[in-house]
Amino acid sequence: MRNIWTIAKREYFHYFATPIAYVVAFLLLLVVGIIFVLNIQYYSQNAMFGGGAPSPNIVTGPFVFLLILSVPALTMRLISDENRMGTLELLLTAPVTDWELVIGKWLGAFLFLLTVLALTLIYPLLLNFLVEPGIDKMLALSAYLGVILVAAALLALGTGISALFSNPIAAFFVTLAVFVLLWWLIGAPANVLNSGGELFSYLDMSAHFYDSLNQGVIKLTDVVYYLSLTLLGLFIGATAIEVRRWQ
Amino acid sequence: MIRVNGLTKDYGARRAIDGLTFEAEQGEIIGFLGPNGAGKTTTMRILTAYMPPTEGQAIVAGYDVVEESLEVRRRVGYLPETVPLYPDMTVFDYLKFMADLRHLPDAEDRVDEVVEMVGLEDRINSYIGSLSKGMRQRVGLAQALLHRPQVLILDEPTIGLDPVQVVEVRNLIREIGKERTVLLSTHILSEAQQLCDRVLIINKGKIVAEDTPANLQLRLSGGERVLIRVRGDAVEAAQILNKVKGAQAIQAFPDGRIEFSFPPGQDIRGEVARALVQHGYDLLEMRPLQMSLEEIFLELTRAEQSA
Numbered sequence: 001m002r003n004i005w006t007i008a009k010r011e012y013f014h015y016f017a018t019p020i021a022y023v024v025a026f027l028l029l030l031v032v033g034i035i036f037v038l039n040i041q042y043y044s045q046n047a048m049f050g051g052g053a054p055s056p057n058i059v060t061g062p063f064v065f066l067l068i069l070s071v072p073a074l075t076m077r078l079i080s081d082e083n084r085m086g087t088l089e090l091l092l093t094a095p096v097t098d099w100e101l102v103i104g105k106w107l108g109a110f111l112f113l114l115t116v117l118a119l120t121l122i123y124p125l126l127l128n129f130l131v132e133p134g135i136d137k138m139l140a141l142s143a144y145l146g147v148i149l150v151a152a153a154l155l156a157l158g159t160g161i162s163a164l165f166s167n168p169i170a171a172f173f174v175t176l177a178v179f180v181l182l183w184w185l186i187g188a189p190a191n192v193l194n195s196g197g198e199l200f201s202y203l204d205m206s207a208h209f210y211d212s213l214n215q216g217v218i219k220l221t222d223v224v225y226y227l228s229l230t231l232l233g234l235f236i237g238a239t240a241i242e243v244r245r246w247q
Numbered sequence: 248m249i250r251v252n253g254l255t256k257d258y259g260a261r262r263a264i265d266g267l268t269f270e271a272e273q274g275e276i277i278g279f280l281g282p283n284g285a286g287k288t289t290t291m292r293i294l295t296a297y298m299p300p301t302e303g304q305a306i307v308a309g310y311d312v313v314e315e316s317l318e319v320r321r322r323v324g325y326l327p328e329t330v331p332l333y334p335d336m337t338v339f340d341y342l343k344f345m346a347d348l349r350h351l352p353d354a355e356d357r358v359d360e361v362v363e364m365v366g367l368e369d370r371i372n373s374y375i376g377s378l379s380k381g382m383r384q385r386v387g388l389a390q391a392l393l394h395r396p397q398v399l400i401l402d403e404p405t406i407g408l409d410p411v412q413v414v415e416v417r418n419l420i421r422e423i424g425k426e427r428t429v430l431l432s433t434h435i436l437s438e439a440q441q442l443c444d445r446v447l448i449i450n451k452g453k454i455v456a457e458d459t460p461a462n463l464q465l466r467l468s469g470g471e472r473v474l475i476r477v478r479g480d481a482v483e484a485a486q487i488l489n490k491v492k493g494a495q496a497i498q499a500f501p502d503g504r505i506e507f508s509f510p511p512g513q514d515i516r517g518e519v520a521r522a523l524v525q526h527g528y529d530l531l532e533m534r535p536l537q538m539s540l541e542e543i544f545l546e547l548t549r550a551e552q553s554a
Contacts, residue, residue: 002347002350006348010344014335017335085331085332085333086327086329086330086331087331087333088331089292089297089329090327090331090390092296093295093296093320093323093327094349095317095321095349095350245299246298246299247258
């Protein structure tokens with residue numbers, strides 16, 4: 001446990017020393033902010049026609065979408081860089097297990113993303129003042145829980161894929177490809193197939209978020225789905241390191 | 248402290264090390280000597296529990312490197328060939344990070360101590376990326392010393408250092424080697440000669456010789472070799488040597504040098520000197536020639552190839 005924390009702490013503060021993390025954080029907050037403002041404008045123009053009030057998922061929806069593009073940038077170098085620089089040899093000859101290393105790396109990235117996510121809380125708080133009688137608190141909670149779960153899963157997959165490479169750029173593109181597959185493509189067969197479509201729609205990463213958590217519905221299957229993906233990602237990472245030892 | 252038995256490692260079809268067997272006791276400095284690609288780094292990576300062997304067993308500080316790898320890693324300090332550093336960390340932060348990973352109770356004090364040992368006090372807050380190669384090497388060494396390891400494994404510890412630093416690092420290793428076990432690899436033969444209690448010469452994954460540097464010299468020279476220098480024609484002078492009983496392998500050089508050997512136990516230096524002086528040559532110099540580890544090494548690896 002202690003080792004996980006030591007590694008996570010280093011990784012977390014390391015992000016604040018790299019430009020890529022600032023770029024990612026800046027773009028996330030900027031785009032989410034723009035979409036927020038546009039939504040407010042749209043809803044206020046339509047309010048007189050009974051258009052209803054905006055809900056907090058005008059923040060969480062776009063944020064999750066942007067994660068698909070930004071998580072690969074955050075995770076690409078996590079383990080691949082240690083490979084490239086030879087520092088993996090340092091960590092693997094220190095009394096640290098492969099799992100501790102992978103979980104620590106993942107946790108560092110996760111905490112960084114949570115920090116960025118915490119900054120977006122300003123928008124629902126603002127919204128709470130703008131709409132009468134305030135926002136749906138449960139929906140906000142559920143949507144933010146959804147973002148956290150999606151982030152955990154994406155970061156774990158990215159960390160795992162990073163362990164397969166010595167080149168961060170390669171890790172970036174493979175991670176992005178896997179995300180695009182899981183987010184947009186894997187659910188597609190469900191619309192075409194007559195039978196067996198359930199499997200594909202279950203694997204669809206976006207449906208578990210947009211159709212339930214982001215609408216204020218917390219279902220156990222969705223939580224289990226994201227936690228399983230997280231575990232899978234970490235497992236890929238630990239296995240990749242183990243395999244590297246044997247080569 | 249280190250017991251290695253039949254250690255073998257294959258990378259695919261290539262056999263990197265082949266049935267290595269050796270031991271090292273506490274307070275011993277062992278030198279691993281061999282050309283690049285001989286299997287030195289592979290052996291060290293196995294002993295530090297970085298990678299498991301294909302066959303054979305290695306016990307380091309009382310623990311098996313495969314079965315009890317975490318116990319081994321707690322007790323071993325390792326400086327890999329490419330010094331593993333994070334260029335965007337300061338020396339202090341880097342060492343503190345490693346000290347935390349090793350759960351040292353007095354982490355910050357200990358960091359100060361090892362920094363002083365390697366003489367980097369004035370660069371403790373510098374970013375590692377801004378340090379020279381020699382300084383980085385010393386940061387790596389500091390990292391290996393942090394947890395007062397029972398066994399220290401150093402892959403080419405003096406590479407990239409300037410001559411003054413080389414001497415400092417060697418003194419440091421010698422100091423540490425008094426109480427702990429040090430295994431170091433080098434391809435600088437004089438370093439092994441100066442530093443090590445015992446030398447293992449390794450070539451193509453096999454140990455071709457194992458002994459103290461002094462014994463290795465004795466064993467391979469097959470008798471004593473002497474260099475003399477005369478004023479005048481060395482080639483003519485060599486004719487006189489030919490007549491001295493016991494003189495062998497005589498070589499004369501145009502600059503007045505003559506080398507010859509005599510069998511162990513038959514010291515003919517006196518006869519040689521007298522013979523030369525009687526024939527009117529001025530004897531300017533006479534001294535025993537030691538076979539350097541370089542020559543021993545070439546000798547051994549050549550024998551290996553022809554066998």
